[in-house]
Amino acid sequence: MKAFTAMFTAIDQTTKTNQKIQAMVDYFTHAEEQDKIFAVSILIGNKPKRPVKTTELKEWAAQVAELPLWLFEESYHIVGDLAEAIALILPPQQKAHQFTLKDTLAFLVRLTDLTSEEKKALIIDYWMSTPVDERFVFNKLITGNFRMGVSRQLVIKALAKYFDQEQTSVAHKLMGKWDPYEETMQSMFAGESHLNKNYLPYPFFLAYQLDSEPETLGDINEWCIEKKLDGIRGQIIVRNNEIFVWSRGEELLTNKFPEFNSLQTSLPNGTVIDGEIIPWKDGHPLPFQVMQTRIGRKNISPKYLKEAPLVMVCFDVLESEGEDLRSKPLMERREILKDLVSKHTEKKLLLSEAMDFNNWQEVADFRVNARDYHCEGLMLKRNTSPYETGRRRGNWWKWKTDPMTVDGVLLYAQSGHGRRANLFTDYTFAVWDGDVLVPFAKAYSGLTDKEINVLDNWIKRNTLDKFGPVRSVKPEYVFEIAFEGINSSPRHKSGVALRFPRILRWRKDKSAKDANTKNDLLLLLEAHKP
Amino acid sequence: MIFNNEKKFSVLEFTEKGIYCPIADIYIDPWKPVKSAIITHGHSDHARIGNGHYICHQDTVAILRLRLGLDISVQGLAYNQIITKNGVKISLHPAGHIIGSAQVRLEYKGEIWVASGDYKLMPDGLSVPFEPVKCHHFITESTFGLPIYTFPPAAEVYESINNWWKQNASEGLNSVIIAYALGKSQSILHHLDQSIGDIFLHGAVANVSNTLNDNGHNFPGTWVTPEMNRKDIQGAIIVAPPSALSTPWVNKFSPSRKAVCSGWMQLRGARRRSGVDRGFVLSDHCDWPQLNEAVLATGAENIYVTHGYQTIFAEWLRERYQLNAVEMKTQYEPATGDIE
Numbered sequence: 001m002k003a004f005t006a007m008f009t010a011i012d013q014t015t016k017t018n019q020k021i022q023a024m025v026d027y028f029t030h031a032e033e034q035d036k037i038f039a040v041s042i043l044i045g046n047k048p049k050r051p052v053k054t055t056e057l058k059e060w061a062a063q064v065a066e067l068p069l070w071l072f073e074e075s076y077h078i079v080g081d082l083a084e085a086i087a088l089i090l091p092p093q094q095k096a097h098q099f100t101l102k103d104t105l106a107f108l109v110r111l112t113d114l115t116s117e118e119k120k121a122l123i124i125d126y127w128m129s130t131p132v133d134e135r136f137v138f139n140k141l142i143t144g145n146f147r148m149g150v151s152r153q154l155v156i157k158a159l160a161k162y163f164d165q166e167q168t169s170v171a172h173k174l175m176g177k178w179d180p181y182e183e184t185m186q187s188m189f190a191g192e193s194h195l196n197k198n199y200l201p202y203p204f205f206l207a208y209q210l211d212s213e214p215e216t217l218g219d220i221n222e223w224c225i226e227k228k229l230d231g232i233r234g235q236i237i238v239r240n241n242e243i244f245v246w247s248r249g250e251e252l253l254t255n256k257f258p259e260f261n262s263l264q265t266s267l268p269n270g271t272v273i274d275g276e277i278i279p280w281k282d283g284h285p286l287p288f289q290v291m292q293t294r295i296g297r298k299n300i301s302p303k304y305l306k307e308a309p310l311v312m313v314c315f316d317v318l319e320s321e322g323e324d325l326r327s328k329p330l331m332e333r334r335e336i337l338k339d340l341v342s343k344h345t346e347k348k349l350l351l352s353e354a355m356d357f358n359n360w361q362e363v364a365d366f367r368v369n370a371r372d373y374h375c376e377g378l379m380l381k382r383n384t385s386p387y388e389t390g391r392r393r394g395n396w397w398k399w400k401t402d403p404m405t406v407d408g409v410l411l412y413a414q415s416g417h418g419r420r421a422n423l424f425t426d427y428t429f430a431v432w433d434g435d436v437l438v439p440f441a442k443a444y445s446g447l448t449d450k451e452i453n454v455l456d457n458w459i460k461r462n463t464l465d466k467f468g469p470v471r472s473v474k475p476e477y478v479f480e481i482a483f484e485g486i487n488s489s490p491r492h493k494s495g496v497a498l499r500f501p502r503i504l505r506w507r508k509d510k511s512a513k514d515a516n517t518k519n520d521l522l523l524l525l526e527a528h529k530p
Numbered sequence: 531m532i533f534n535n536e537k538k539f540s541v542l543e544f545t546e547k548g549i550y551c552p553i554a555d556i557y558i559d560p561w562k563p564v565k566s567a568i569i570t571h572g573h574s575d576h577a578r579i580g581n582g583h584y585i586c587h588q589d590t591v592a593i594l595r596l597r598l599g600l601d602i603s604v605q606g607l608a609y610n611q612i613i614t615k616n617g618v619k620i621s622l623h624p625a626g627h628i629i630g631s632a633q634v635r636l637e638y639k640g641e642i643w644v645a646s647g648d649y650k651l652m653p654d655g656l657s658v659p660f661e662p663v664k665c666h667h668f669i670t671e672s673t674f675g676l677p678i679y680t681f682p683p684a685a686e687v688y689e690s691i692n693n694w695w696k697q698n699a700s701e702g703l704n705s706v707i708i709a710y711a712l713g714k715s716q717s718i719l720h721h722l723d724q725s726i727g728d729i730f731l732h733g734a735v736a737n738v739s740n741t742l743n744d745n746g747h748n749f750p751g752t753w754v755t756p757e758m759n760r761k762d763i764q765g766a767i768i769v770a771p772p773s774a775l776s777t778p779w780v781n782k783f784s785p786s787r788k789a790v791c792s793g794w795m796q797l798r799g800a801r802r803r804s805g806v807d808r809g810f811v812l813s814d815h816c817d818w819p820q821l822n823e824a825v826l827a828t829g830a831e832n833i834y835v836t837h838g839y840q841t842i843f844a845e846w847l848r849e850r851y852q853l854n855a856v857e858m859k860t861q862y863e864p865a866t867g868d869i870e
Contacts, residue, residue: 012798013807067677068849074842075678084798088678136798422799449803 001130003031004039004101005137011149020150024158035101037188041180042141043148043155050144051111052119054082057143060120061086064127077469080415080422083139087132097129099138108142153390163189168389171203176250198239201246202272202318202326203389207379207396214360214399217380224330224383225363226352227375228398229313230288230485231278232295236260236312238267239322245277256295259310259348266344270322273337274387275314275352284374285313288499289487314341315352315379318387326387333387363399370401371528376484377401403482403500404524407507409437409515410477413459414470416444424459424471425452427503429481431494433518440494440521441481446503455506478510479503486525496521541618541636541643542667544834544858549645549669551636554615556585558634558645561861568620570647571631572597572712575862585613587622589630589745593712596741609658625649626660627814628713629742635663643667644828648862650813651820654684656717662827670825671862672838673815674793675846681793681817687810688721694789694808699727699765704786708806711735711771713814714791716742719749719769730754730763732770732779775806793817826851837862 010023024043028036062072067089076085099107107126111119123142127135140146150158156174160167173194187193194200217223233248243264245254254260257277267273279286279294290308297304317337318326325333334354341351355378357363363378370377377400385395408429416425426444430437447455455477462474485499495518507514543550548560548567557564563580570576570586572593577586579598586594588606595602607613609632612621617639622632627648634645642665649671653659674681691707698705709715711734719739722729729751731739736753743749751769760782772790774780780788788806793813795801801809816824825833825847833855835844840857847855 012802015805065677071677071842071846074839075676078676078839079678079797080799085678088680088796092680422797423803 001099001101001104001134001137003027004035005134007031007039008137008148009133017154020154021158021161024150024155025162028158028162032100032102033185036185037180037183038101038105040155040159040174040185040188041178042146043150044152044174045147046180047144047146048105048108048141049112050142051108052123052142054143056116056120057082057086057123057139060124061089061127064124065089065091077415078422083143083145084136086127086139087136090127090135093131094128099126099130099134104138104141156390159189165189168203169194171389172200175200175203176246177252198242199237199244199252201235201237201244201250202274202324202387204233204235204248204274205388205396206248206391207398208391208393210380210397210399214363214380217360217397220357220360220363222383224334224354224381225357226315226354226379226381227370227373228377228379228400229276229278229285229352229374230376231276231285231291231313234275234277234312235318236263236267236271236273236275237319238264238271239269241265241269243267247277256300257310258300259305260312262346263344263348266346267340268321270319271340272317272319273312273314273340273349274316274318275312275349277310277312279308280311280313280350281309287487288485289497311348311350313350313352316387329384329386330381331383367399367401403484403504404486404528405480405482405504406431406440406516406521406524407478407510407514408441408481409475409512410455410473410479411437411439411475412470412472413455423452424456427479429479430475431516431518431521432513433494437475438493438518440492440496440518441483441498441501443479443481443501443503446482447506451506475512478507478512478515480505480507486521486528488525494518494521496525541638541641542645542669544860549860551618553638554618554620554636556615556620557581559647559862568622568634569594570625570634570645571627573628573648573710576647585620587630587632590632591630592741592745593630593738596737623663624658624661626651626653626657629657629716629747631657631713633660633663635665641666643669644830645669646671646824648673648815649824650816651824652681652684652817654717654814655688656720657713660824662824665828665830667832667834668825668828668830669834669836669858670821671815672821672835672840672843674813674817675821675835675839675843677818679793679796679817680819681796681811681813684717684812687791687812688718691718691721691789691791691810691812692723692726694787694810695722695767696726698787702765702785704763704765704783705767706780706783706786706788707767707769707791708772708775708789709769709791709812710814712738714812715739715769715771716747716749717814718791718812719751722750722767724750726765726767728752728763728766730766730768732768732774734771734773735769775804825853834858836860 007023007027011020058072062069075089076082079085156167156171160170173189235246237244241264245257245260247253279290294304294308314337317333320336341349367378380397380399382395408431410427411430412428413424414426415422428439429441430439459473463471465472481501482504483498483501487497489497547562547564549558556566558568559570559576560567561578565582567581568585572590577594584594584602584604588608591604591606594604607622609622609624612619619637621635623635625631625633625647627650636643644663644665649660651660695705709718715735731751731753739749768783789808789810790804790806791810791812793815795809795811831854833847833853835857837860844855844857847853
């Protein structure tokens with residue numbers, strides 16, 4: 001754990017990506033071989049199952065520290081991170097024992113089946129055998145909310161540097177679900193190991209939001225322009241008479257989408273299609289909420305299959321007849337895709353149409369009204385573009401329509417976690433319903449650090465009431481809240497649920513009475529009914 | 531249990547203007563102008579402008595003149611020297627917070643009060659170490675009055691700072707270290723390994739160091755003036771106050787790494803929020819074990835807990851040690867943006 005903790009600390013201490021990469025490369029160079037594959041797993045965001053309840057951890061830590069539980073809770077509240085609060089509050093290390101990362105993770109697995117008393121003894125023993133920084137990392141692992149502070153892309157860069165391989169190859173080998181207990185660094189990354197795993201998807205090519213005028217992209221005829229749909233990005237893979245459906249979050253969702261099962265016989269072996277999975281009825285997509293309720297279900301009843309039948313709107317083909325097509329230009333890939341989709345008769349696969357525009361102004365006009373066409377904007381793809389790996393600039397852009405906005409009054413505040421611990425950063429906003437304020441959105445992001453500090457200071461001085469960690473504040477400040485979608489929701493007082501709400505700006509020019517009303521929200525809802 | 535600030539006590543009272551001894555007619559670290567004030571130490575939230583007469587430790591006299599003006603009326607005392615005002619015996623005792631910092635002891639008809647100002651028990655290798663003073667009533671700060679605060683020995687931190695500087699210098703980088711201009715900057719300067727490279731100072735730090743050097747100290751470092759060629763500054767360490775951190779001044783030393791020295795750096799969230807490369811846990815205040823030890827060492831039954839986590843620490847003292855501990859609201863808060 002020493003080497004792993006040192007890597008974590010080095011990553012944590014810097015904001016510079018090169019230093020983060022170097023910290024990982026240093027770790028891979030010096031760590032014990034058996035630990036490395038587990039480190040890779042944790043670095044890309046896999047978390048061990050939580051073997052104990054956090055309430056128990058709190059009690060045990062307070063007991064060992066000989067502190068009353070209320071004092072522990074107060075301290076935890078100030079720290080804003082349970083793992084850190086426990087690490088700091090415990091008495092100094094009493095003995096030395098070196099745990100490897102593999103030992104530690106195995107230790108967590110072993111705990112699961114023990115009684116509470118047995119767990120307590122083992123965990124306290126671990127705590128008292130390690131210094132504060134290792135304790136902290138251990139607690140992070142045991143509480144199951146470990147975030148290493150590196151993106152997958154950075155881990156890929158570090159592994160590519162360490163193995164001296166292409167990033168695209170490393171990215172491919174890391175795809176999908178794999179078990180560090182069954183893999184080694186050798187089996188995962190050596191040579192062409194990924195080619196033997198027929199279930200593996202290709203790394204997705206992702207686009208950045210267009211951040212300049214579309215004219216800067218040059219001749220419109222060099223671009224393939226498609227609707228950007230709000231579904232689940234996925235890959236359908238048919239190989240060796242088996243079908244696999246992967247989401248771009250790398251979840252294997254084959255079982256969630258029984259609609260696609262028949263494709264394993266109707267699509268030729270060695271086919272990989274990239275597209276948007278989306279509920280579709282009467283010639284157009286249904287709102288994202290429909291999909292969300294369906295995804296949440298354990299068992300998909302025939303009722304759901306009928307009410308929210310899924311299709312894949314296909315926009316790319318990555319493999320055909322077993323051949324990797326990703327380096328071919330988009331134009332050529334689309335021709336192959338058209339052919340595949342046209343031979344398919346069940347209507348489970350639709351082609352994402354390339355739209356006809358004469359100039360960029362027409363594109364811009366369409367984008368403004370994109371919601372009227374059941375999409376959230378446009379995708380702009382260069383006709384000659386290969387299918388790249390990860391999020392890249394240049395060849396593919398998304399150009400989403402502007403979000404909807406509503407002005408809300410700050411009503412409640414709660415302190416954040418991690419970097420935002422001990423600062424009020426989680427806000428609830430309200431609109432007027434007559435002369436009553438009803439909450440309609442929670443938002444955590446959108447303010448600058450400076451604005452957060454000013455607001456935090458104001459909240460502390462203008463608290464009306466405390467409910468546990470939540471403070472109600474004087475209804476005074478107005479914020480413009482942006483969101484991507486609006487749906488009716490009987491569970492919310494305001495009657496609506498918003499998709500991706502965030503703070504667009506602090507409206508210092510407005511006072512509370514100028515905020516929007518519940519009626520304004522209902523009108524928006526009416527205007528965006530599918 | 532929050533006492534009304536106007537509540538009267540026998541020897542000391544907590545009033546609108548500050549902690550007050552009505553018998554001697556004198557205030558301790560008042561936050562509004564008064565006729566006569568005892569000042570525990572030179573930090574701006576304790577030593578404010580506009581008082582008629584100041585009494586402080588002799589090492590603080592020059593600091594007060596620097597910060598409040600040359601024309602102030604000020605009287606310096608040695609530690610343990612007793613002055614008497616209307617029957618109240620007043621003396622100053624080492625607080626270990628910064629150079630010249632003092633606890634104020636007041637004795638009247640056998641009743642002893644101690645107002646400790648800011649203090650720490652852990653030696654910083656520069657200021658006169660804290661001495662516990664037996665008393666009946668003890669006024670304590672609680673800046674780090676939570677059990678999550680356990681500070682490493684200062685000597686270890688100085689060593690880490692030197693190692694960090696050495697590492698940065700070997701990579702051709704400057705090291706910018708952020709610390710309070712009065713007190714912490716000097717204890718760091720005192721412990722820097724001058725063989726590693728040049729030492730430069732922000733004006734605020736240089737002012738304090740020069741004043742102390744005129745009074746017998748010998749702190750290293752060169753004031754960075756606008757005329758200086760910044761290209762000549764390489765592999766150096768630059769000591770600057772917290773207020774400089776968000777200004778362009780500090781960026782002119784790039785390529786550089788930056789570090790903040792503060793007790794708050796114990797928490798990861800604060801470390802990350804500070805936006806610097808390193809956080810050194812170095813404080814001129816007590817951590818949790820020191821606060822507990824200090825309170826018990828006074829033998830006092832009555833504890834008045836001020837600035838910091840006063841509610842929590844007072845409750846702890848009542849529950850754990852059955853002391854008569856109450857929280858008192860004061861205005862000893864560093865200005866926003868300052869660290870400690």
